[in-house]
Amino acid sequence: ELTFPSLSYRTGPYAANGIPFADGYADYFTLLNERDGGIGGEKINLIECETGYNTEKGVECYEATKGSGALLYQPLSTGITYQLIPKATADGIPVHSMGYGRTSAKNGKVFSHIFNYPVNYWDGASVGIKHLLDLNDGDLSGKKVALVYHNSAYGKEPIRTLEELAKKHGYELTLLAVDHPGQEQKSQWLQIRRERPDYVLMWGWGVMNQVAIQEAVNIRFPMENFIGIWWSGSENDVKPAGAGADGYKALAFHNVGSDFPIFDDLKTHVVDKGLAAGAGDQLGTVLYNRGLYAAMLAAEAAKTAQEIHDTSNITAAMMRDGMESLEITEEKMATLGMPNFGPEFTVTCENHGGDGLGAVTQWDANAEKWTLITDFVQSDQDVLQPLIEEDSAAYAAENDIEERCN
Amino acid sequence: MLDAGETAQETLLEVNNIEVIYNHVILVLKGVSLKVPKGGITALLGGNGAGKTTTLKAVSNLLHSERGEVTKGSISYRGERVQDLTPNDLVQKGVIQVMEGRHCFEHLTVEENLLTGAYTRQDGKGAIDADLNMVYDYFPRLKERRRSQAGYTSGGEQQMIALGRALMSRPETILLDEPSMGLAPQLVEQIFGIVKSLNEEEGYTFLLAEQNTNVALRFAHYGYILESGRVVMDGVASDLRENPDVKEFYLGMSDEGRKSFRDVRSYRRRKRWLS
Amino acid sequence: MPEQLLWGMEVFMNGLMAGVLYALVALGFVLIFKASGIFNFSQGVMALFAALTLVGIMEGRVPFSHLINAVFGTSVHHFGWNVPAFAAILLTMVVMVALAWMVNRFIFRHLVGQEPIILFMATIGLAYFLEGFGDIMWGSDIKKLDVGLPQGINGFIDEITFNLLGYGFFIDNLDLWATFIAVLLVIALVMFAQYSKHGRAMRAVADDHQAALSVGINLNFIWVMVWSLAGFVALVAGIMWGTKSGVQFSLSLIALKALPVLMLGGFTSIPGAIVGGLIIGVGEKLFEFIVGPMVGGATENWFAYVLALIFLVFRPQGLFGEKIIERV
Amino acid sequence: MMDQETYVTADGRTIGGVLMEMRNISLRFGGVKAITDISFDIREGEIRAIIGPNGAGKSSMLNVISGFYIPQEGEVWYKGAVRPQMRPFEVARQGIARTFQNIALFEGMSVLDNVMTGRLNHMTMGLLSQAIWKGKAEQEEIENREVAEKIIDFLEIQHIRKTPVSRLPYGLKKRVELARALAAQPSLLLLDEPMAGMNVEEKEDMSRFILDVNDEFGTTIALIEHDMGVVMDLSDRVVVMDYGKKIGDGSPDEVRNNQAVIDAYLGVAHD
Amino acid sequence: MFYREAGDFKTSYPEDGQTFPIKLDRFGFFAVLFIGFAVIPFVINDYWVNSVFLPFLIYAIAAIGLNILVGYCGQVSLGTGGFMAVGAYACYKFMTGLDIWIGGVQYALPPINIFLSVILAGLVTAFVGVLFGLPSLRIKGFYLAVATLAAQFFLVWLFNKWAWAYNYSASGQISAPERSIFGMNVTGANADPWVAYLFCLVFLAGLAFMARNLTRGSMGRKWMAIRDMDIAAEIIGVDPLKAKLSAFAVSSFFIGISGALFFSVYLGAVEVGEVFGINKSFLVLFMVIIGGLGSIFGAFAGAAFLVLLPVFLKNTLVGGLGWPTDLAAHLEFMIVGGLIITFLVLEPHGLAQLWRIIKEKLRLWPFPH
Numbered sequence A: 001e002l003t004f005p006s007l008s009y010r011t012g013p014y015a016a017n018g019i020p021f022a023d024g025y026a027d028y029f030t031l032l033n034e035r036d037g038g039i040g041g042e043k044i045n046l047i048e049c050e051t052g053y054n055t056e057k058g059v060e061c062y063e064a065t066k067g068s069g070a071l072l073y074q075p076l077s078t079g080i081t082y083q084l085i086p087k088a089t090a091d092g093i094p095v096h097s098m099g100y101g102r103t104s105a106k107n108g109k110v111f112s113h114i115f116n117y118p119v120n121y122w123d124g125a126s127v128g129i130k131h132l133l134d135l136n137d138g139d140l141s142g143k144k145v146a147l148v149y150h151n152s153a154y155g156k157e158p159i160r161t162l163e164e165l166a167k168k169h170g171y172e173l174t175l176l177a178v179d180h181p182g183q184e185q186k187s188q189w190l191q192i193r194r195e196r197p198d199y200v201l202m203w204g205w206g207v208m209n210q211v212a213i214q215e216a217v218n219i220r221f222p223m224e225n226f227i228g229i230w231w232s233g234s235e236n237d238v239k240p241a242g243a244g245a246d247g248y249k250a251l252a253f254h255n256v257g258s259d260f261p262i263f264d265d266l267k268t269h270v271v272d273k274g275l276a277a278g279a280g281d282q283l284g285t286v287l288y289n290r291g292l293y294a295a296m297l298a299a300e301a302a303k304t305a306q307e308i309h310d311t312s313n314i315t316a317a318m319m320r321d322g323m324e325s326l327e328i329t330e331e332k333m334a335t336l337g338m339p340n341f342g343p344e345f346t347v348t349c350e351n352h353g354g355d356g357l358g359a360v361t362q363w364d365a366n367a368e369k370w371t372l373i374t375d376f377v378q379s380d381q382d383v384l385q386p387l388i389e390e391d392s393a394a395y396a397a398e399n400d401i402e403e404r405c406n
Numbered sequence B: 001m002l003d004a005g006e007t008a009q010e011t012l013l014e015v016n017n018i019e020v021i022y023n024h025v026i027l028v029l030k031g032v033s034l035k036v037p038k039g040g041i042t043a044l045l046g047g048n049g050a051g052k053t054t055t056l057k058a059v060s061n062l063l064h065s066e067r068g069e070v071t072k073g074s075i076s077y078r079g080e081r082v083q084d085l086t087p088n089d090l091v092q093k094g095v096i097q098v099m100e101g102r103h104c105f106e107h108l109t110v111e112e113n114l115l116t117g118a119y120t121r122q123d124g125k126g127a128i129d130a131d132l133n134m135v136y137d138y139f140p141r142l143k144e145r146r147r148s149q150a151g152y153t154s155g156g157e158q159q160m161i162a163l164g165r166a167l168m169s170r171p172e173t174i175l176l177d178e179p180s181m182g183l184a185p186q187l188v189e190q191i192f193g194i195v196k197s198l199n200e201e202e203g204y205t206f207l208l209a210e211q212n213t214n215v216a217l218r219f220a221h222y223g224y225i226l227e228s229g230r231v232v233m234d235g236v237a238s239d240l241r242e243n244p245d246v247k248e249f250y251l252g253m254s255d256e257g258r259k260s261f262r263d264v265r266s267y268r269r270r271k272r273w274l275s
Numbered sequence C: 001m002p003e004q005l006l007w008g009m010e011v012f013m014n015g016l017m018a019g020v021l022y023a024l025v026a027l028g029f030v031l032i033f034k035a036s037g038i039f040n041f042s043q044g045v046m047a048l049f050a051a052l053t054l055v056g057i058m059e060g061r062v063p064f065s066h067l068i069n070a071v072f073g074t075s076v077h078h079f080g081w082n083v084p085a086f087a088a089i090l091l092t093m094v095v096m097v098a099l100a101w102m103v104n105r106f107i108f109r110h111l112v113g114q115e116p117i118i119l120f121m122a123t124i125g126l127a128y129f130l131e132g133f134g135d136i137m138w139g140s141d142i143k144k145l146d147v148g149l150p151q152g153i154n155g156f157i158d159e160i161t162f163n164l165l166g167y168g169f170f171i172d173n174l175d176l177w178a179t180f181i182a183v184l185l186v187i188a189l190v191m192f193a194q195y196s197k198h199g200r201a202m203r204a205v206a207d208d209h210q211a212a213l214s215v216g217i218n219l220n221f222i223w224v225m226v227w228s229l230a231g232f233v234a235l236v237a238g239i240m241w242g243t244k245s246g247v248q249f250s251l252s253l254i255a256l257k258a259l260p261v262l263m264l265g266g267f268t269s270i271p272g273a274i275v276g277g278l279i280i281g282v283g284e285k286l287f288e289f290i291v292g293p294m295v296g297g298a299t300e301n302w303f304a305y306v307l308a309l310i311f312l313v314f315r316p317q318g319l320f321g322e323k324i325i326e327r328v
Numbered sequence D: 001m002m003d004q005e006t007y008v009t010a011d012g013r014t015i016g017g018v019l020m021e022m023r024n025i026s027l028r029f030g031g032v033k034a035i036t037d038i039s040f041d042i043r044e045g046e047i048r049a050i051i052g053p054n055g056a057g058k059s060s061m062l063n064v065i066s067g068f069y070i071p072q073e074g075e076v077w078y079k080g081a082v083r084p085q086m087r088p089f090e091v092a093r094q095g096i097a098r099t100f101q102n103i104a105l106f107e108g109m110s111v112l113d114n115v116m117t118g119r120l121n122h123m124t125m126g127l128l129s130q131a132i133w134k135g136k137a138e139q140e141e142i143e144n145r146e147v148a149e150k151i152i153d154f155l156e157i158q159h160i161r162k163t164p165v166s167r168l169p170y171g172l173k174k175r176v177e178l179a180r181a182l183a184a185q186p187s188l189l190l191l192d193e194p195m196a197g198m199n200v201e202e203k204e205d206m207s208r209f210i211l212d213v214n215d216e217f218g219t220t221i222a223l224i225e226h227d228m229g230v231v232m233d234l235s236d237r238v239v240v241m242d243y244g245k246k247i248g249d250g251s252p253d254e255v256r257n258n259q260a261v262i263d264a265y266l267g268v269a270h271d
Numbered sequence E: 001m002f003y004r005e006a007g008d009f010k011t012s013y014p015e016d017g018q019t020f021p022i023k024l025d026r027f028g029f030f031a032v033l034f035i036g037f038a039v040i041p042f043v044i045n046d047y048w049v050n051s052v053f054l055p056f057l058i059y060a061i062a063a064i065g066l067n068i069l070v071g072y073c074g075q076v077s078l079g080t081g082g083f084m085a086v087g088a089y090a091c092y093k094f095m096t097g098l099d100i101w102i103g104g105v106q107y108a109l110p111p112i113n114i115f116l117s118v119i120l121a122g123l124v125t126a127f128v129g130v131l132f133g134l135p136s137l138r139i140k141g142f143y144l145a146v147a148t149l150a151a152q153f154f155l156v157w158l159f160n161k162w163a164w165a166y167n168y169s170a171s172g173q174i175s176a177p178e179r180s181i182f183g184m185n186v187t188g189a190n191a192d193p194w195v196a197y198l199f200c201l202v203f204l205a206g207l208a209f210m211a212r213n214l215t216r217g218s219m220g221r222k223w224m225a226i227r228d229m230d231i232a233a234e235i236i237g238v239d240p241l242k243a244k245l246s247a248f249a250v251s252s253f254f255i256g257i258s259g260a261l262f263f264s265v266y267l268g269a270v271e272v273g274e275v276f277g278i279n280k281s282f283l284v285l286f287m288v289i290i291g292g293l294g295s296i297f298g299a300f301a302g303a304a305f306l307v308l309l310p311v312f313l314k315n316t317l318v319g320g321l322g323w324p325t326d327l328a329a330h331l332e333f334m335i336v337g338g339l340i341i342t343f344l345v346l347e348p349h350g351l352a353q354l355w356r357i358i359k360e361k362l363r364l365w366p367f368p369h
């Protein structure tokens, strides 16, 4: 039996986002159990634990589940991830913070048990700028870019990267902080209206997203010049603004929609059998797909671990090895019924963060759906890699960590 | 309306052997019974902590908000059980209490305070205004201060407000808790005069708890004396006034007449009816 | 006119508008405080609950569907009908009155005469309860609320100011509506509280529960009435804010924006809520506009409180609050 | 003007020189004139009564003395010097203690603790030594506790020592308030209607206490009371106020026969 | 009947003034101390320490602190979260080596021992607490309560913006490095559960002892006098400035220490807005009120109740009954809210008072009056 805890948040201020993710995560494992009898013949035991996006509850969940042979944690909140980085490392259980958490955990030489493939926030910032470069034939000099961000550790993540990239590409960066929860953003959007930046990037979360998009609509900011991070790019964020949100863009590191073979399997083996998690009404939404994708990566890592260690009943330590040797290729995804669902990447001892491939999606308000409008493109590694080295080195120094992989 | 000594009147309010417990544990009334005849002035006398206030609150159902409850016995008004009514129902039935320690609405003006007394009345603005003027006639001092907030009036003025407010409700029965407290002597007389005239001319019934035994027994028809939660003595007011114990302990008269407060030498003596 | 000044004016006007929106929430607090001395922390959650109920009714959602489905293994979600906005608002009002009744029946009736802090705590308990209850009843997804209020820049003002000043001011239509409604509400409520018999009784209750009981004021009636009124105000606030940001959990947090308003205007003053709202709205927006860029922005949350605090140091009862009576 | 001449009363107490003097005090609240140009003095060791109809400004006068109200005009002389404007707690530290008309006990505390608050100005231990307790702080506590217990004994409230004040009936609260004021061992004690809401027996007790305090500790007492019997029996001199003005000042007998006083206050000549 | 206090006479004032005047109580107290110090450390595991004991101990410290301010001094504060944040960040700075810039030159202290860091953090918080307590001289009641929110929001904002406070780390989070005392790890991932537990227990025991002493002496009486009637207190000689500010200082000291422990020992990494947000302020206030205002025992009871209840509910609803987690979590909200109300309705003065009444009843039992 393989135990996967799911630290979900189906309640609290961010419940609307937590529910689809948790559903996707759970449904994928249910599918494996139902269709394939688990992974490598081992049934999967999914333990859901409600964190409410609250750090202390996250700790409680971790402590409550770690004893039951947990193989992998998806903390789903930056705060909880930071708790778990030292704890899980000490306990020898791997953590996968996919598209959130501590960016420099990408450096496997310092963070032995933390993985953040396929992308991180800095990749996100870079991919966003790349997209702008594409729109402007590779030249951003003299352009104005504004960043509207949640005034928290999470929101501040891209600033460093964007500043570095500004030096490189010559655009002018304006920073606009929005305090939690972000229900009132008149000041920020009036400023945008005055200063007329060419592009607005957004690192928002929860209600801040909906309000920002609505305000952008109100000031008639061209939506196609407004790009959110992947946590600002779900149906929840755009629907309240209605037709006005048409054309809004968001970054993504996995595909959208339900146009994949796996959804047929999900229907027959999970939904129709009444085994769907939650209300079973989230299939194909952006965050559901993200949960699905996370579960797929976990399952693949488990398979890899089973192969490496030649046993079906793997331990957390083996799971870690599996994650470190994970390789996601197009063929693999195709056989899983998820062709082109995410970028191809390989994990190595040094690199726990994948290759930094991200894409851009756009909202079509009439059809009420997101579509991928670019390929998965790689972030600017030249700029990012030194930043990651620097930050992880600081962590290593602070915590007396010796570099591995040598 | 009633002559002292006359008892063959219809009983309006009857308290039957009630027990009151505060906070689930503090037993305060240990079986108090009393009868208030219609159109009479009944006085409830007794020292500090005897349970006068508690008795009145038990009747008007205000105990609840002090975490007290009547655990035994019954209270009836016009022969009807009233223990389970809300204070507001009781006011509508014509029983109103003037609480001890003033309890004015601080932030309301004096006039607004008086008007709240008329809250339950349905007989129109004209009648209410007339009564307002009546109260102002009784207490000219209030008229002077009608626009100031009650919180800023003097202690005696607040006492007048509390009384006036009760009068505004045109009750049938008024439960008066220490009406004379803090009032200047001539006002005390005046207030009892008002009580008497309301009683005689308008037929109001009064149950009054009072420390000023002297005055109380002069105006009341019947009296009950409470000691530590029990009725220890009751009787027609004029009889009580003649009782030697009452004379000594409540009226401050010894055989030689009034003693000077300077000459009292010992603090505490035992009451004869308890020993 | 220099550009900075024009922008400042625009910020100022938008501050006024934002202030009105805060005031809408603050009004509910004031009502209940005025009528019972209860500092009703659950006002924000009530707004959320009202908005949730409104959307739920409009969209014909099955209440408690999640619970029902979990217990009975069914899969019910919608009744399949839509209720027009106006009817839904009426129905929601009925629900809010029922809520008021229950709040009184199960909570405050038992807490008559308790210290204010105890009552305050009870309202926090109520807030928790309602939060869970609202979620179970209507689900925690983000719901779009559209009762037909217009949103977005007001073209007329934009045009006029552009012609006059060369810079078109941004004023949100929704804000204009909010202002209109708020003014109506305030006038009606002031009339009620100051000049009606029940209004007077309500203020009496706030001063002294016991004495109010003793003169025959029906506390239960007053409280149900006031909580219903507060429920109505909550519904209005919920509609405004819900239209702005979708109906979701975070809606309850607008209470935190209303608190400085309340403090500045005075807990007991209905017009104070509006004036306080305007001052806070303008103050925080201007501060963010002028000082914000120097300190990294996102100052509005705390600045509103600090601003209110500064006022309070000079007037401890707020601008229009009843003077705190200090006597011995 | 300070006359320090002392004399001995009929019952053998010594009345000293002027302890406190109010000079031309006027106090207004907005349009309400609570006190208009009043002067009087209180001599050491005497019992000074202030009487007058309701709303005359008596309590306001006590509040002026204890520094809670600041008069618009006039001076307060204390122990031979003009008292500069000061906060009420500073006044208290000069040895002035008082009771209140609307009882102002600390409802959440026990009787003992209430009485001990009267001792606060005699306790000096710092925060840290109190936190550690053992040693000096405990020593100080015990010494002061002894004083407090003596006063509790004296006022015969031992049996309710540990009872929360909120549970006491009105009359006992008054007594506890007196105990709190006495615990401060003041040189001037101000009593605002100490006997309101008491029956004759209790008034007798209270009178006894007041006389004893005055006698045994030599405490100067200023007292407001509406019971003429008590006032006339206990006090050495009486000030009469009406509508904020002084209408009489003198020995009980003088006051009793003063026509202005009879008209404004007594109604009938009091025995 | 069962609970006896008759025959337990006191012959001296120290005896009468002791914390547990009744023998039975005293016995129980020592038993609890013994179990706390000598039994529990040997039987607990990670789960119990991290999910139950550490939060309980740390919240109890905060609750005692807040109780001093709210329960004893009557100044309602909603700034607890902000003050805990001050404690946490101060502790972080001390334990990683405080650096100060004076005249363009950077001076850095070496990292300070964790025990001292925690205490120093408490002192820093006490200072900040006094600053934010200043308005209490003018502002009272709920106005003050709301005004303290200014502290809450400002402090959280400050620690978010002020890079110095989080040592310029890229994410703005602070993480506790490994620190030890007597060679045993107290913080960091390798801390033994029992060490962390004892470390916090020592603080709690010491602080509770101090709180008890402060509240039974003249300081406590000053506070209570201010709480019950500030005007009267001033007239009998309490300097309101000193009394209120000392309450703010002591209370913030406690809260600062709890914040420091919360960060360093319990969580290990903190993001200020999330961990020390306004919800924390409410939670601690809840504990104080549910437990009983003005009662040290109440602070313990309240903390225990609010730490244990959610864990218990979650374990029964999800673990025992197998409900979906979200339904369970929503129900938990309802139940916690409902229980708070129920308790208040049953006994507005909290668990401590409830306990007192039960004792009084036991005394009578089985014979009623």
Ligand SMILES: Nc1ncnc2c1ncn2[C@@H]1O[C@H](COP(=O)(O)OP(=O)(O)OP(=O)(O)O)[C@@H](O)[C@H]1O
Residues within 6 Å of the ligand: B022, B023, B026, B028, B046, B047, B048, B049, B050, B051, B052, B053, B054, B055, B066, B100, B211, D166, D167, D168, D169, D170, D171, D172, D197
């Ligand atoms: N809320 C309460 N909680 C506990 N005990 C109380 C409460 N109110 C009154 N008591 C107790 O009840 C007893 C009777 O009090 P009550 O107020 O009825 O006396 P009273 O006769 O009105 O005295 P007084 O003349 O002083 O007003 C007293 O011993 C008092 O201690």
Ligand SMILES: Nc1ncnc2c1ncn2[C@@H]1O[C@H](COP(=O)(O)OP(=O)(O)OP(=O)(O)O)[C@@H](O)[C@H]1O
Residues within 6 Å of the ligand: B152, B153, B154, B155, B156, B157, B182, C327, D029, D032, D033, D034, D052, D053, D054, D055, D056, D057, D058, D059, D060, D061, D101
């Ligand atoms: N703080 C205040 N603000 C406004 N008016 C006040 C204030 N304090 C007292 N007054 C007014 O001043 C007058 C005198 O009040 P004071 O309390 O001194 O009267 P008093 O002589 O003590 O009367 P009583 O015997 O009724 O207690 C009253 O009319 C009162 O309303």
Ligand SMILES: [Mg+2]
Residues within 6 Å of the ligand: B052, B053, B054, B100, B177, D169, D170
């Ligand atoms: Mg009484």
Ligand SMILES: [Mg+2]
Residues within 6 Å of the ligand: B154, B155, B156, D058, D059, D060, D101
């Ligand atoms: Mg007076």
